[in-house]
Every structure is written in C-alpha cells, then in structure tokens.
Amino acid sequence: MNVVDFFISFIDDCSQSNQNKSIMLTGGRSAKELYLCINNKKVKNTNFFLTDERNVPPTSEESNQKLIQQNFFNSVELSNKSIFNTIENKGDPELTCQLYESLIPDSIDLMLLSMGEDGHIASLFPNSNALKENNKKILSIFAPKPPPDRFTITPRVIKNTKNIIVL
Numbered sequence: 793m794n795v796v797d798f799f800i801s802f803i804d805d806c807s808q809s810n811q812n813k814s815i816m817l818t819g820g821r822s823a824k825e826l827y828l829c830i831n832n833k834k835v836k837n838t839n840f841f842l843t844d845e846r847n848v849p850p851t852s853e854e855s856n857q858k859l860i861q862q863n864f865f866n867s868v869e870l871s872n873k874s875i876f877n878t879i880e881n882k883g884d885p886e887l888t889c890q891l892y893e894s895l896i897p898d899s900i901d902l903m904l905l906s907m908g909e910d911g912h913i914a915s916l917f918p919n920s921n922a923l924k925e926n927n928k929k930i931l932s933i934f935a936p937k938p939p940p941d942r943f944t945i946t947p948r949v950i951k952n953t954k955n956i957i958v959l
Contacts, residue, residue, distance in 0.1 A: 795957060796829045802902050802955070807836040812873060813901040816841045816945070817864070818914065819856030820906040822959035827864035836871040841896060843905060844915040845879040847932075847941035854939055879943050885932035888943065893929045896945070899952045906959040910937065913958070915944035923947060 793801070806813040817823070817840055842856055850857045857878050865876060877895045882888045911918045915935055922933050925946040935942050950956070 803835055806838040809837050812837045812839055814839050814897050816843050816900045816903040817860050818843045818904045818906050819859050822906045823904060824859055824863050831867050833868045835868050835874050838874045840876045842879055844944040846939045848939055889930045889932055896929045902955045903953040904957050915942040
C-alpha cells in the first residue's frame with residue numbers, strides 16, 4: 793500500500809472509531825504533495841497536531857500551519873469532534889510551549905514526518921541539545937537555518953507514537 797492510500801485509510805479508520813484518535817502533521821514539500829492528494833474527505837473523531845512550527849505569524853509563507861491549512865484542511869471537512877490544534881504563539885516561548893504541551897496526548901496514533909535536506913526531522917536538527925530532551929513534549933529552539941526561532945516536538949513524543957510515516 794502506498795503512503796497516500798495508507799493515510800486515507802487511516803483517516804477513514806479514525807472516522808469510524810468510537811474514540812478520538814490523534815494525527816500529528818508535518819510541513820515540507822513531501823508533506824504538501826501528500827496533502828494535495830486528499831480531496832473531499834469528511835473527518836470525524838480525529839484531533840490533529842503540528843510536529844513543529846516556525847515562530848512566524850500563521851499567515852506567513854514559512855508557516856507549517858498555513859501550508860497544512862491551505863493544502864489539507866481546505867479540502868477536508870472536520871466534524872465537531874475533530875480539531876486542528878495549532879501552536880499559538882503567546883509572545884512568551886515558555887508559555888507557548890506549556891499551552892501546546894497541555895494539548896498533546898501521551899501517545900499519538902499517527903505521525904507524519906519529513907526530513908529536511910540537512911537531516912532535521914520536525915525542528916530537531918542534527919547535534920541539537922533538543923535531541924536529549926526526555927521530559928518535555930515541546931521545546932522552543934534556535935535552529936541553524938532561517939527562520940531560527942521555532943517550536944518542535946521532542947524525541948519523547950516521537951518515541952510514544954504508535955504509527956510513524958517518514959516521507
């Protein structure tokens with residue numbers, strides 16, 4: 793089964809479940825191509841989350857939220873038991889992390905990840921101290937490439953995910 797068919801099937805399974813499921817979405821070119829393949833889908837019982845976000849306004853061309861909103865959520869219909877949980881910048885990185893961390897479940901049902909040309913996944917860059925974080929679910933980090941101020945999930949969240957697709 794290819795990635796598109798698996799993703800569509802997973803969403804269908806979530807929608808038929810009696811329990812809310814969680815899907816963590818990523819940005820990037822590969823993810824955009826996947827999102828563009830999903831059309832006219834009704835999604836029920838599913839909470840969506842971001843793996844990472846650049847510290848830019850959600851209307852910025854560099855925003856993962858904007859990429860996902862335009863290329864995925866504009867072509868699906870979320871029921872009232874489904875929500876897209878975004879990283880809302882509160883002007884204080886620590887407060888922003890605390891609020892988003894409170895939304896992230898202890899275990900994610902499906903996580904989409906893509907790898908940047910420099911080897912980063914989410915905003916976890918090679919040799920970053922963030923790779924050593926085992927307690928928190930999200931961090932405010934300084935990335936080695938622009939835009940440098942970012943928020944990212946930690947290895948703890950990835951390790952506690954039931955299904956992972958690396959695009």
